[in-house]
Amino acid sequence: MAEPSTTPIRLLIADDHPIVRDGIRGMFAGDPDFEVLGEAADGARAVELARALSPDVILMDLRMPGTDGVAAIKELARLGSAARVLVLTTYDTDRDVLPAIEAGATGYLLKDTGRDELVRAVRTAARGEAVLSPSVATRLLGQVRTPADPLSTRELEVLRLIAEGGTNREIAARLFISEATVKSHVLHIYTKLGVNDRAAAVAAAFRRGLLTTDGA
Incomplete structure (x- = not known):
């Protein structure tokens, strides 16, 4: 069994659904390796809290009212934030995956990810290593192997x-x-x-x- 980290991995949760935020927070509750610093209901608040709290990893939903996840990721990159962004969303279409990865997300997981897999992904992201759900990895690989439809x-x-x-x-x-x-x-x-x-x-x-x- 892995030894607990000397310093816990500090998390920020960004999702517009309170019940989702509660569920994610509950996954890390009581684990000394993690500390949830705060929660945001939209991308603008996530950026604000990231600047104030300096989390190690931000669990970021994509489709939120106002400032969405991709815009928030871009703004964090522009500000030089050291936080790793791990996208946690329901959507795995090209229109969601590619802009998020191009904006600077360290990882991309779907919300049906189990607790153990999510914990491993957060640890991986905190080390600055990429982490992708299988369906997203397959989609990205398909983009590399198959040229995009040419424009007329x-x-x-x-x-x-x-x-x-x-x-x-x-x-x-x-x-x-x-x-x-x-x-x-x-x-x-x-x-x-x-x-x-x-x-x-x-x-x-x-x-x-x-x-x-x-x-x-």
Whole structure:
């Protein structure tokens, strides 16, 4: 049996459901290796508490009102927070997993994770090592093995105009198509790039080489 840590791993729980926070807190209650410093119901509060309490690991839900988990992870990274973020969520779609990992999450687990697995994951995250649930690991591996759906020529045109700051109406006028058609192209772009908004689409496109600074 492992010896208790000299200094407990300090935790912060961020989830908008009180019953979930209570359940997570209960998993670590009475274990001298862990100390729950606080709880947050949204991402903004999680960032605030992380700055004030300096936790070792933040158990972060993704879909919360106001500031969501991914935005909170990005802000923590911008602030240079030393806390490791372990995502604990119900969702394992590309639109959830990839942005969280790219934002800087150390690990990604689903809420059906058992207590023993969660404890091991927190220990792993506290060491700065990546930890992924099997379904998430499989999904990420699939992203590496299988290239993302290529954007069509029209979708690339729309994406370039988005990068230039064009609205759907302006893009429709430039390409001589309807606004509804532009909206459809934008949604297809989001799906293929695994993003949720225009800024993320442009960032992903530059990262993948679909857009370049010279406009090519």
